[in-house]
Every structure is written in C-alpha cells, then in structure tokens.
Amino acid sequence: MPHSKRRIALPSMTPGTGRSIVFHRFGRSGSRPKAYLQAAIHANELPGAMALHHLMPMLIEADQRGRIRGEIVVVPTVNPIGLSQLVGSNHLGRYDFLGRDNFNRNWLDLSGAVAESVGGRLGRHAGDNIALIRKAALAALAGMRPVNELQTLRVEAMKLSVDADIALDLHCDLEAVLHLFISRQDWPGPARALAADIGAVATLYNDPYPESLTFSGVHSALWARLARRYPAANIPQACLSATIEYRGQHDVNHKLGEADARNLYRFLVRRGIISGRAGKLPRLKADATPMGGMDVGYCPKPGMLVYHAPKGSRVRKGDAVCEVIDPGDARGAKARTQILARTDGILFSRKPDGRLAWPGSVVYRIAGPKLLAHRKGMSGLDD
Numbered sequence: 370m371p372h373s374k375r376r377i378a379l380p381s382m383t384p385g386t387g388r389s390i391v392f393h394r395f396g397r398s399g400s401r402p403k404a405y406l407q408a409a410i411h412a413n414e415l416p417g418a419m420a421l422h423h424l425m426p427m428l429i430e431a432d433q434r435g436r437i438r439g440e441i442v443v444v445p446t447v448n449p450i451g452l453s454q455l456v457g458s459n460h461l462g463r464y465d466f467l468g469r470d471n472f473n474r475n476w477l478d479l480s481g482a483v484a485e486s487v488g489g490r491l492g493r494h495a496g497d498n499i500a501l502i503r504k505a506a507l508a509a510l511a512g513m514r515p516v517n518e519l520q521t522l523r524v525e526a527m528k529l530s531v532d533a534d535i536a537l538d539l540h541c542d543l544e545a546v547l548h549l550f551i552s553r554q555d556w557p558g559p560a561r562a563l564a565a566d567i568g569a570v571a572t573l574y575n576d577p578y579p580e581s582l583t584f585s586g587v588h589s590a591l592w593a594r595l596a597r598r599y600p601a602a603n604i605p606q607a608c609l610s611a612t613i614e615y616r617g618q619h620d621v622n623h624k625l626g627e628a629d630a631r632n633l634y635r636f637l638v639r640r641g642i643i644s645g646r647a648g649k650l651p652r653l654k655a656d657a658t659p660m661g662g663m664d665v666g667y668c669p670k671p672g673m674l675v676y677h678a679p680k681g682s683r684v685r686k687g688d689a690v691c692e693v694i695d696p697g698d699a700r701g702a703k704a705r706t707q708i709l710a711r712t713d714g715i716l717f718s719r720k721p722d723g724r725l726a727w728p729g730s731v732v733y734r735i736a737g738p739k740l741l742a743h744r745k746g747m748s749g750l751d752d
C-alpha cells in the first residue's frame with residue numbers, strides 16, 4: 370500500500386488560529402508488527418525530526434518495493450503547540466505556555482479503563498489478551514472528549530500509538546551522547562537490540578510502573594500494570610516503548626541524521642517490520658543501568674558553569690565534573706565551587722560551558738550501575 374500523509378486538526382484555542390498534527394503511514398494499516406515513531410514532543414528538540422527526515426524517504430522506497438510487511442506510523446513533529454512557542458527570537462518548546470505542563474508528562478494511563486472493560490476476560494492465551502487489551506485501549510481513547518488543544522493532542526497521538534508493537538519517542542538533551550530510557554521489563558530483552566542497533570552510549574531502565582507518565586512510560590506501563598493486576602492471566606510486555614535521546618540540541622546535521630535513520634531502519638528490519646537482512650547486531654556500547662543509579666548533579670549556588678569532564682566520558686566518584694564560578698568574587702580560585710560525581714559511571718548529559726546556573730539547577734547526569742541512596746524513590750523516567 371502506498372505511503373500516505375494525513376493531518377489531524379486540533380481544536381482552536383484563540384480566534385483565528387488553528388494547528389494540526391501531520392502523520393505518515395507506510396505499509397498496510399492494521400498489518401503486524403506495527404512501529405510508531407514520533408519526534409519533538411519537546412518541540413525544540415529536533416535531532417529526532419532530522420533522523421525521521423532521512424528515514425522517511427527510505428521507507429517510501431521500501432514501501433514501493435513491497436518490503437514493508439507490517440505498518441509504520443511516523444509523526445515527524447508531534448507537537449505543533451510547542452513548535453509555535455517563539456519568544457524574543459527564542460524557541461521554547463519544553464513546557465506548555467498555557468498550562469505550564471511539561472509536554473512529556475501527563476500522558477494517559479489507560480490501564481484502569483482497560484481493566485474495567487476487559488479485565489474479567491483476560492485468560493491464558495497471550496495472543497487473545499494482546500488483542501483484547503489493544504482494542505479496549507483504543508475504545509477508551511475513542512470515548513474521551515478532550516476539550517483543549519493539548520489534551521486533544523495527547524489523545525490523538527495515542528490513538529496512533531497505543532496498539533503499536535514498538536513505540537519510539539525521539540528527544541534530545543542540551544549537550545549529551547546518544548542515550549536511551551527504557552522499561553526494566555524490556556531489558557535485556559528487545560531493548561538490548563535497540564540499544565545496540567542505534568548505538569546508545571548509555572541505557573537507563575526505569576521501574577515498570579513509572580509515576581511521571583511520560584509518553585514512552587505509559588506505553589510500557591500499560592502492559593506491566595495489567596500483568597501485575599491479573600497475575601493468573603498471560604499478559605506479555607507487548608509494546609517495546611523507549612525514549613531515545615539523540616544527543617544535544619545542536620546535533621542536527623545530515624551526517625548524524627542519515628546514520629541515525631540507517632540504524633533505525635536496520636532495527637525495523639531486525640524486528641521483521643521491513644523484510645530483508647538486518648545483519649549482525651552491532652556491539653553493545655554499554656550495559657543498561659538503573660534510574661536509581663543515575664547521579665544527577667545539582668548546582669549549589671548561582672554562577673557560570675565550566676566543565677572539566679567532556680560528555681560521554683567515564684568519571685569516578687569524587688571527580689570534579691564541573692565548577693560554578695561566582696563572577697562577582699575577586700578571589701580567583703576561591704570564587705569557584707567544584708561539583709563532584711557521586712558515582713562511577715558515564716557522564717552522558719551535561720550543559721554547554723558558560724551557561725548560567727542557579728541553586729538546584731541540574732548540571733549533569735551520570736549513568737552508574739550502583740543504586741544511590743540520594744536517588745531513592747526517584748525512579749521516574751527522566752525526559
């Protein structure tokens with residue numbers, strides 16, 4: 370079936386304005402396996418959109434050659450609200466100006482609605498359960514009557530994604546190496562191949578029931594929550610859902626976009642959505658580590674940031690990752706406060722040098738294997 374491009378209109382929030390979500394479908398609607406890929410829910414994070422820009426022509430060609438066995442839905446920029454948030458020549462796309470929501474929070478946990486409608490019919494046959502749960506989740510979404518633009522966006526995007534076998538949400542950080550947030554349920558299962566194929570430098574797994582309701586979190590938690598609620602039923606983890614962080618905001622260029630698209634394509638082949646040979650799985654760059662082992666560096670005082678450790682480097686507990694400098698203090702080295710790593714691990718995310726920092730602002734993240742006492746209870750997906 371040929372590639373199609375469709376538009377979903379969102380309700381107008383102010384007279385004379387209107388926005389829409391554009392999505393592309395490759396392969397036959399309803400075929401399996403189904404993959405869903407979206408980018409730029411944080412609308413000023415565009416490296417994922419660049420990867421999809423390079424991936425889509427590859428999918429059109431595969432479609433023309435009859436190679437798409439399943440269905441692939443691509444939403445290159447899923448958040449037209451955030452895309453429009455221009456202020457003083459800056460684009461601010463992480464938080465909704467109207468309700469101040471983080472765009473990647475408050476996605477819909479459908480497990481309660483699904484349990485209510487089909488919980489009593491879930492049994493020993495995994496395939497039947499998957500079909501029942503997907504149908505009930507789609508029906509729950511179809512029954513929703515969101516009133517505003519952002520709620521409509523969430524409901525409409527999930528109508529495209531909730532029945533997918535693979536749901537990938539493409540983001541980026543400020544200055545970072547390629548990393549991945551996944552559910553613990555998927556490691557070392559299918560997420561391992563994803564991490565290897567896309568070349569993730571760090572992979573962090575969440576607990577199976579994250580409370581922060583990120584897009585990828587709700588897609589994996591739907592299955593985990595139902596499996597916990599109905600232990601006698603055979604409910605597999607039927608959606609591999611992940612947040613891919615495509616490096617930093619400025620890492621948008623053809624070389625990276627093309628390579629990322631090729632890697633995503635190979636992963637889709639490996640999962641049988643596109644026919645062909647995926648070849649040998651690339652070497653995994655790093656084992657996955659728990660979210661509770663992620664050291665988050667917080668700035669203790671206001672000032673300007675200078676880093677000692679480059680992104681992607683391995684650091685040791687006690688190493689100075691960066692320092693914050695009080696520009697009004699004349700005492701030279703005494704005006705500098707070092708911020709020290711509290712674990713051994715990979716410094717996968719930081720800020721660019723020279724940023725202003727303030728007390729409590731996040732200045733780096735390190736993926737470490739050991740659970741950290743100060744991270745207890747902070748297992749929510751990060752982005």
Ligand SMILES: [Zn+2]
Nearest residue numbers: 411540541752
């Ligand atoms: Zn993001």
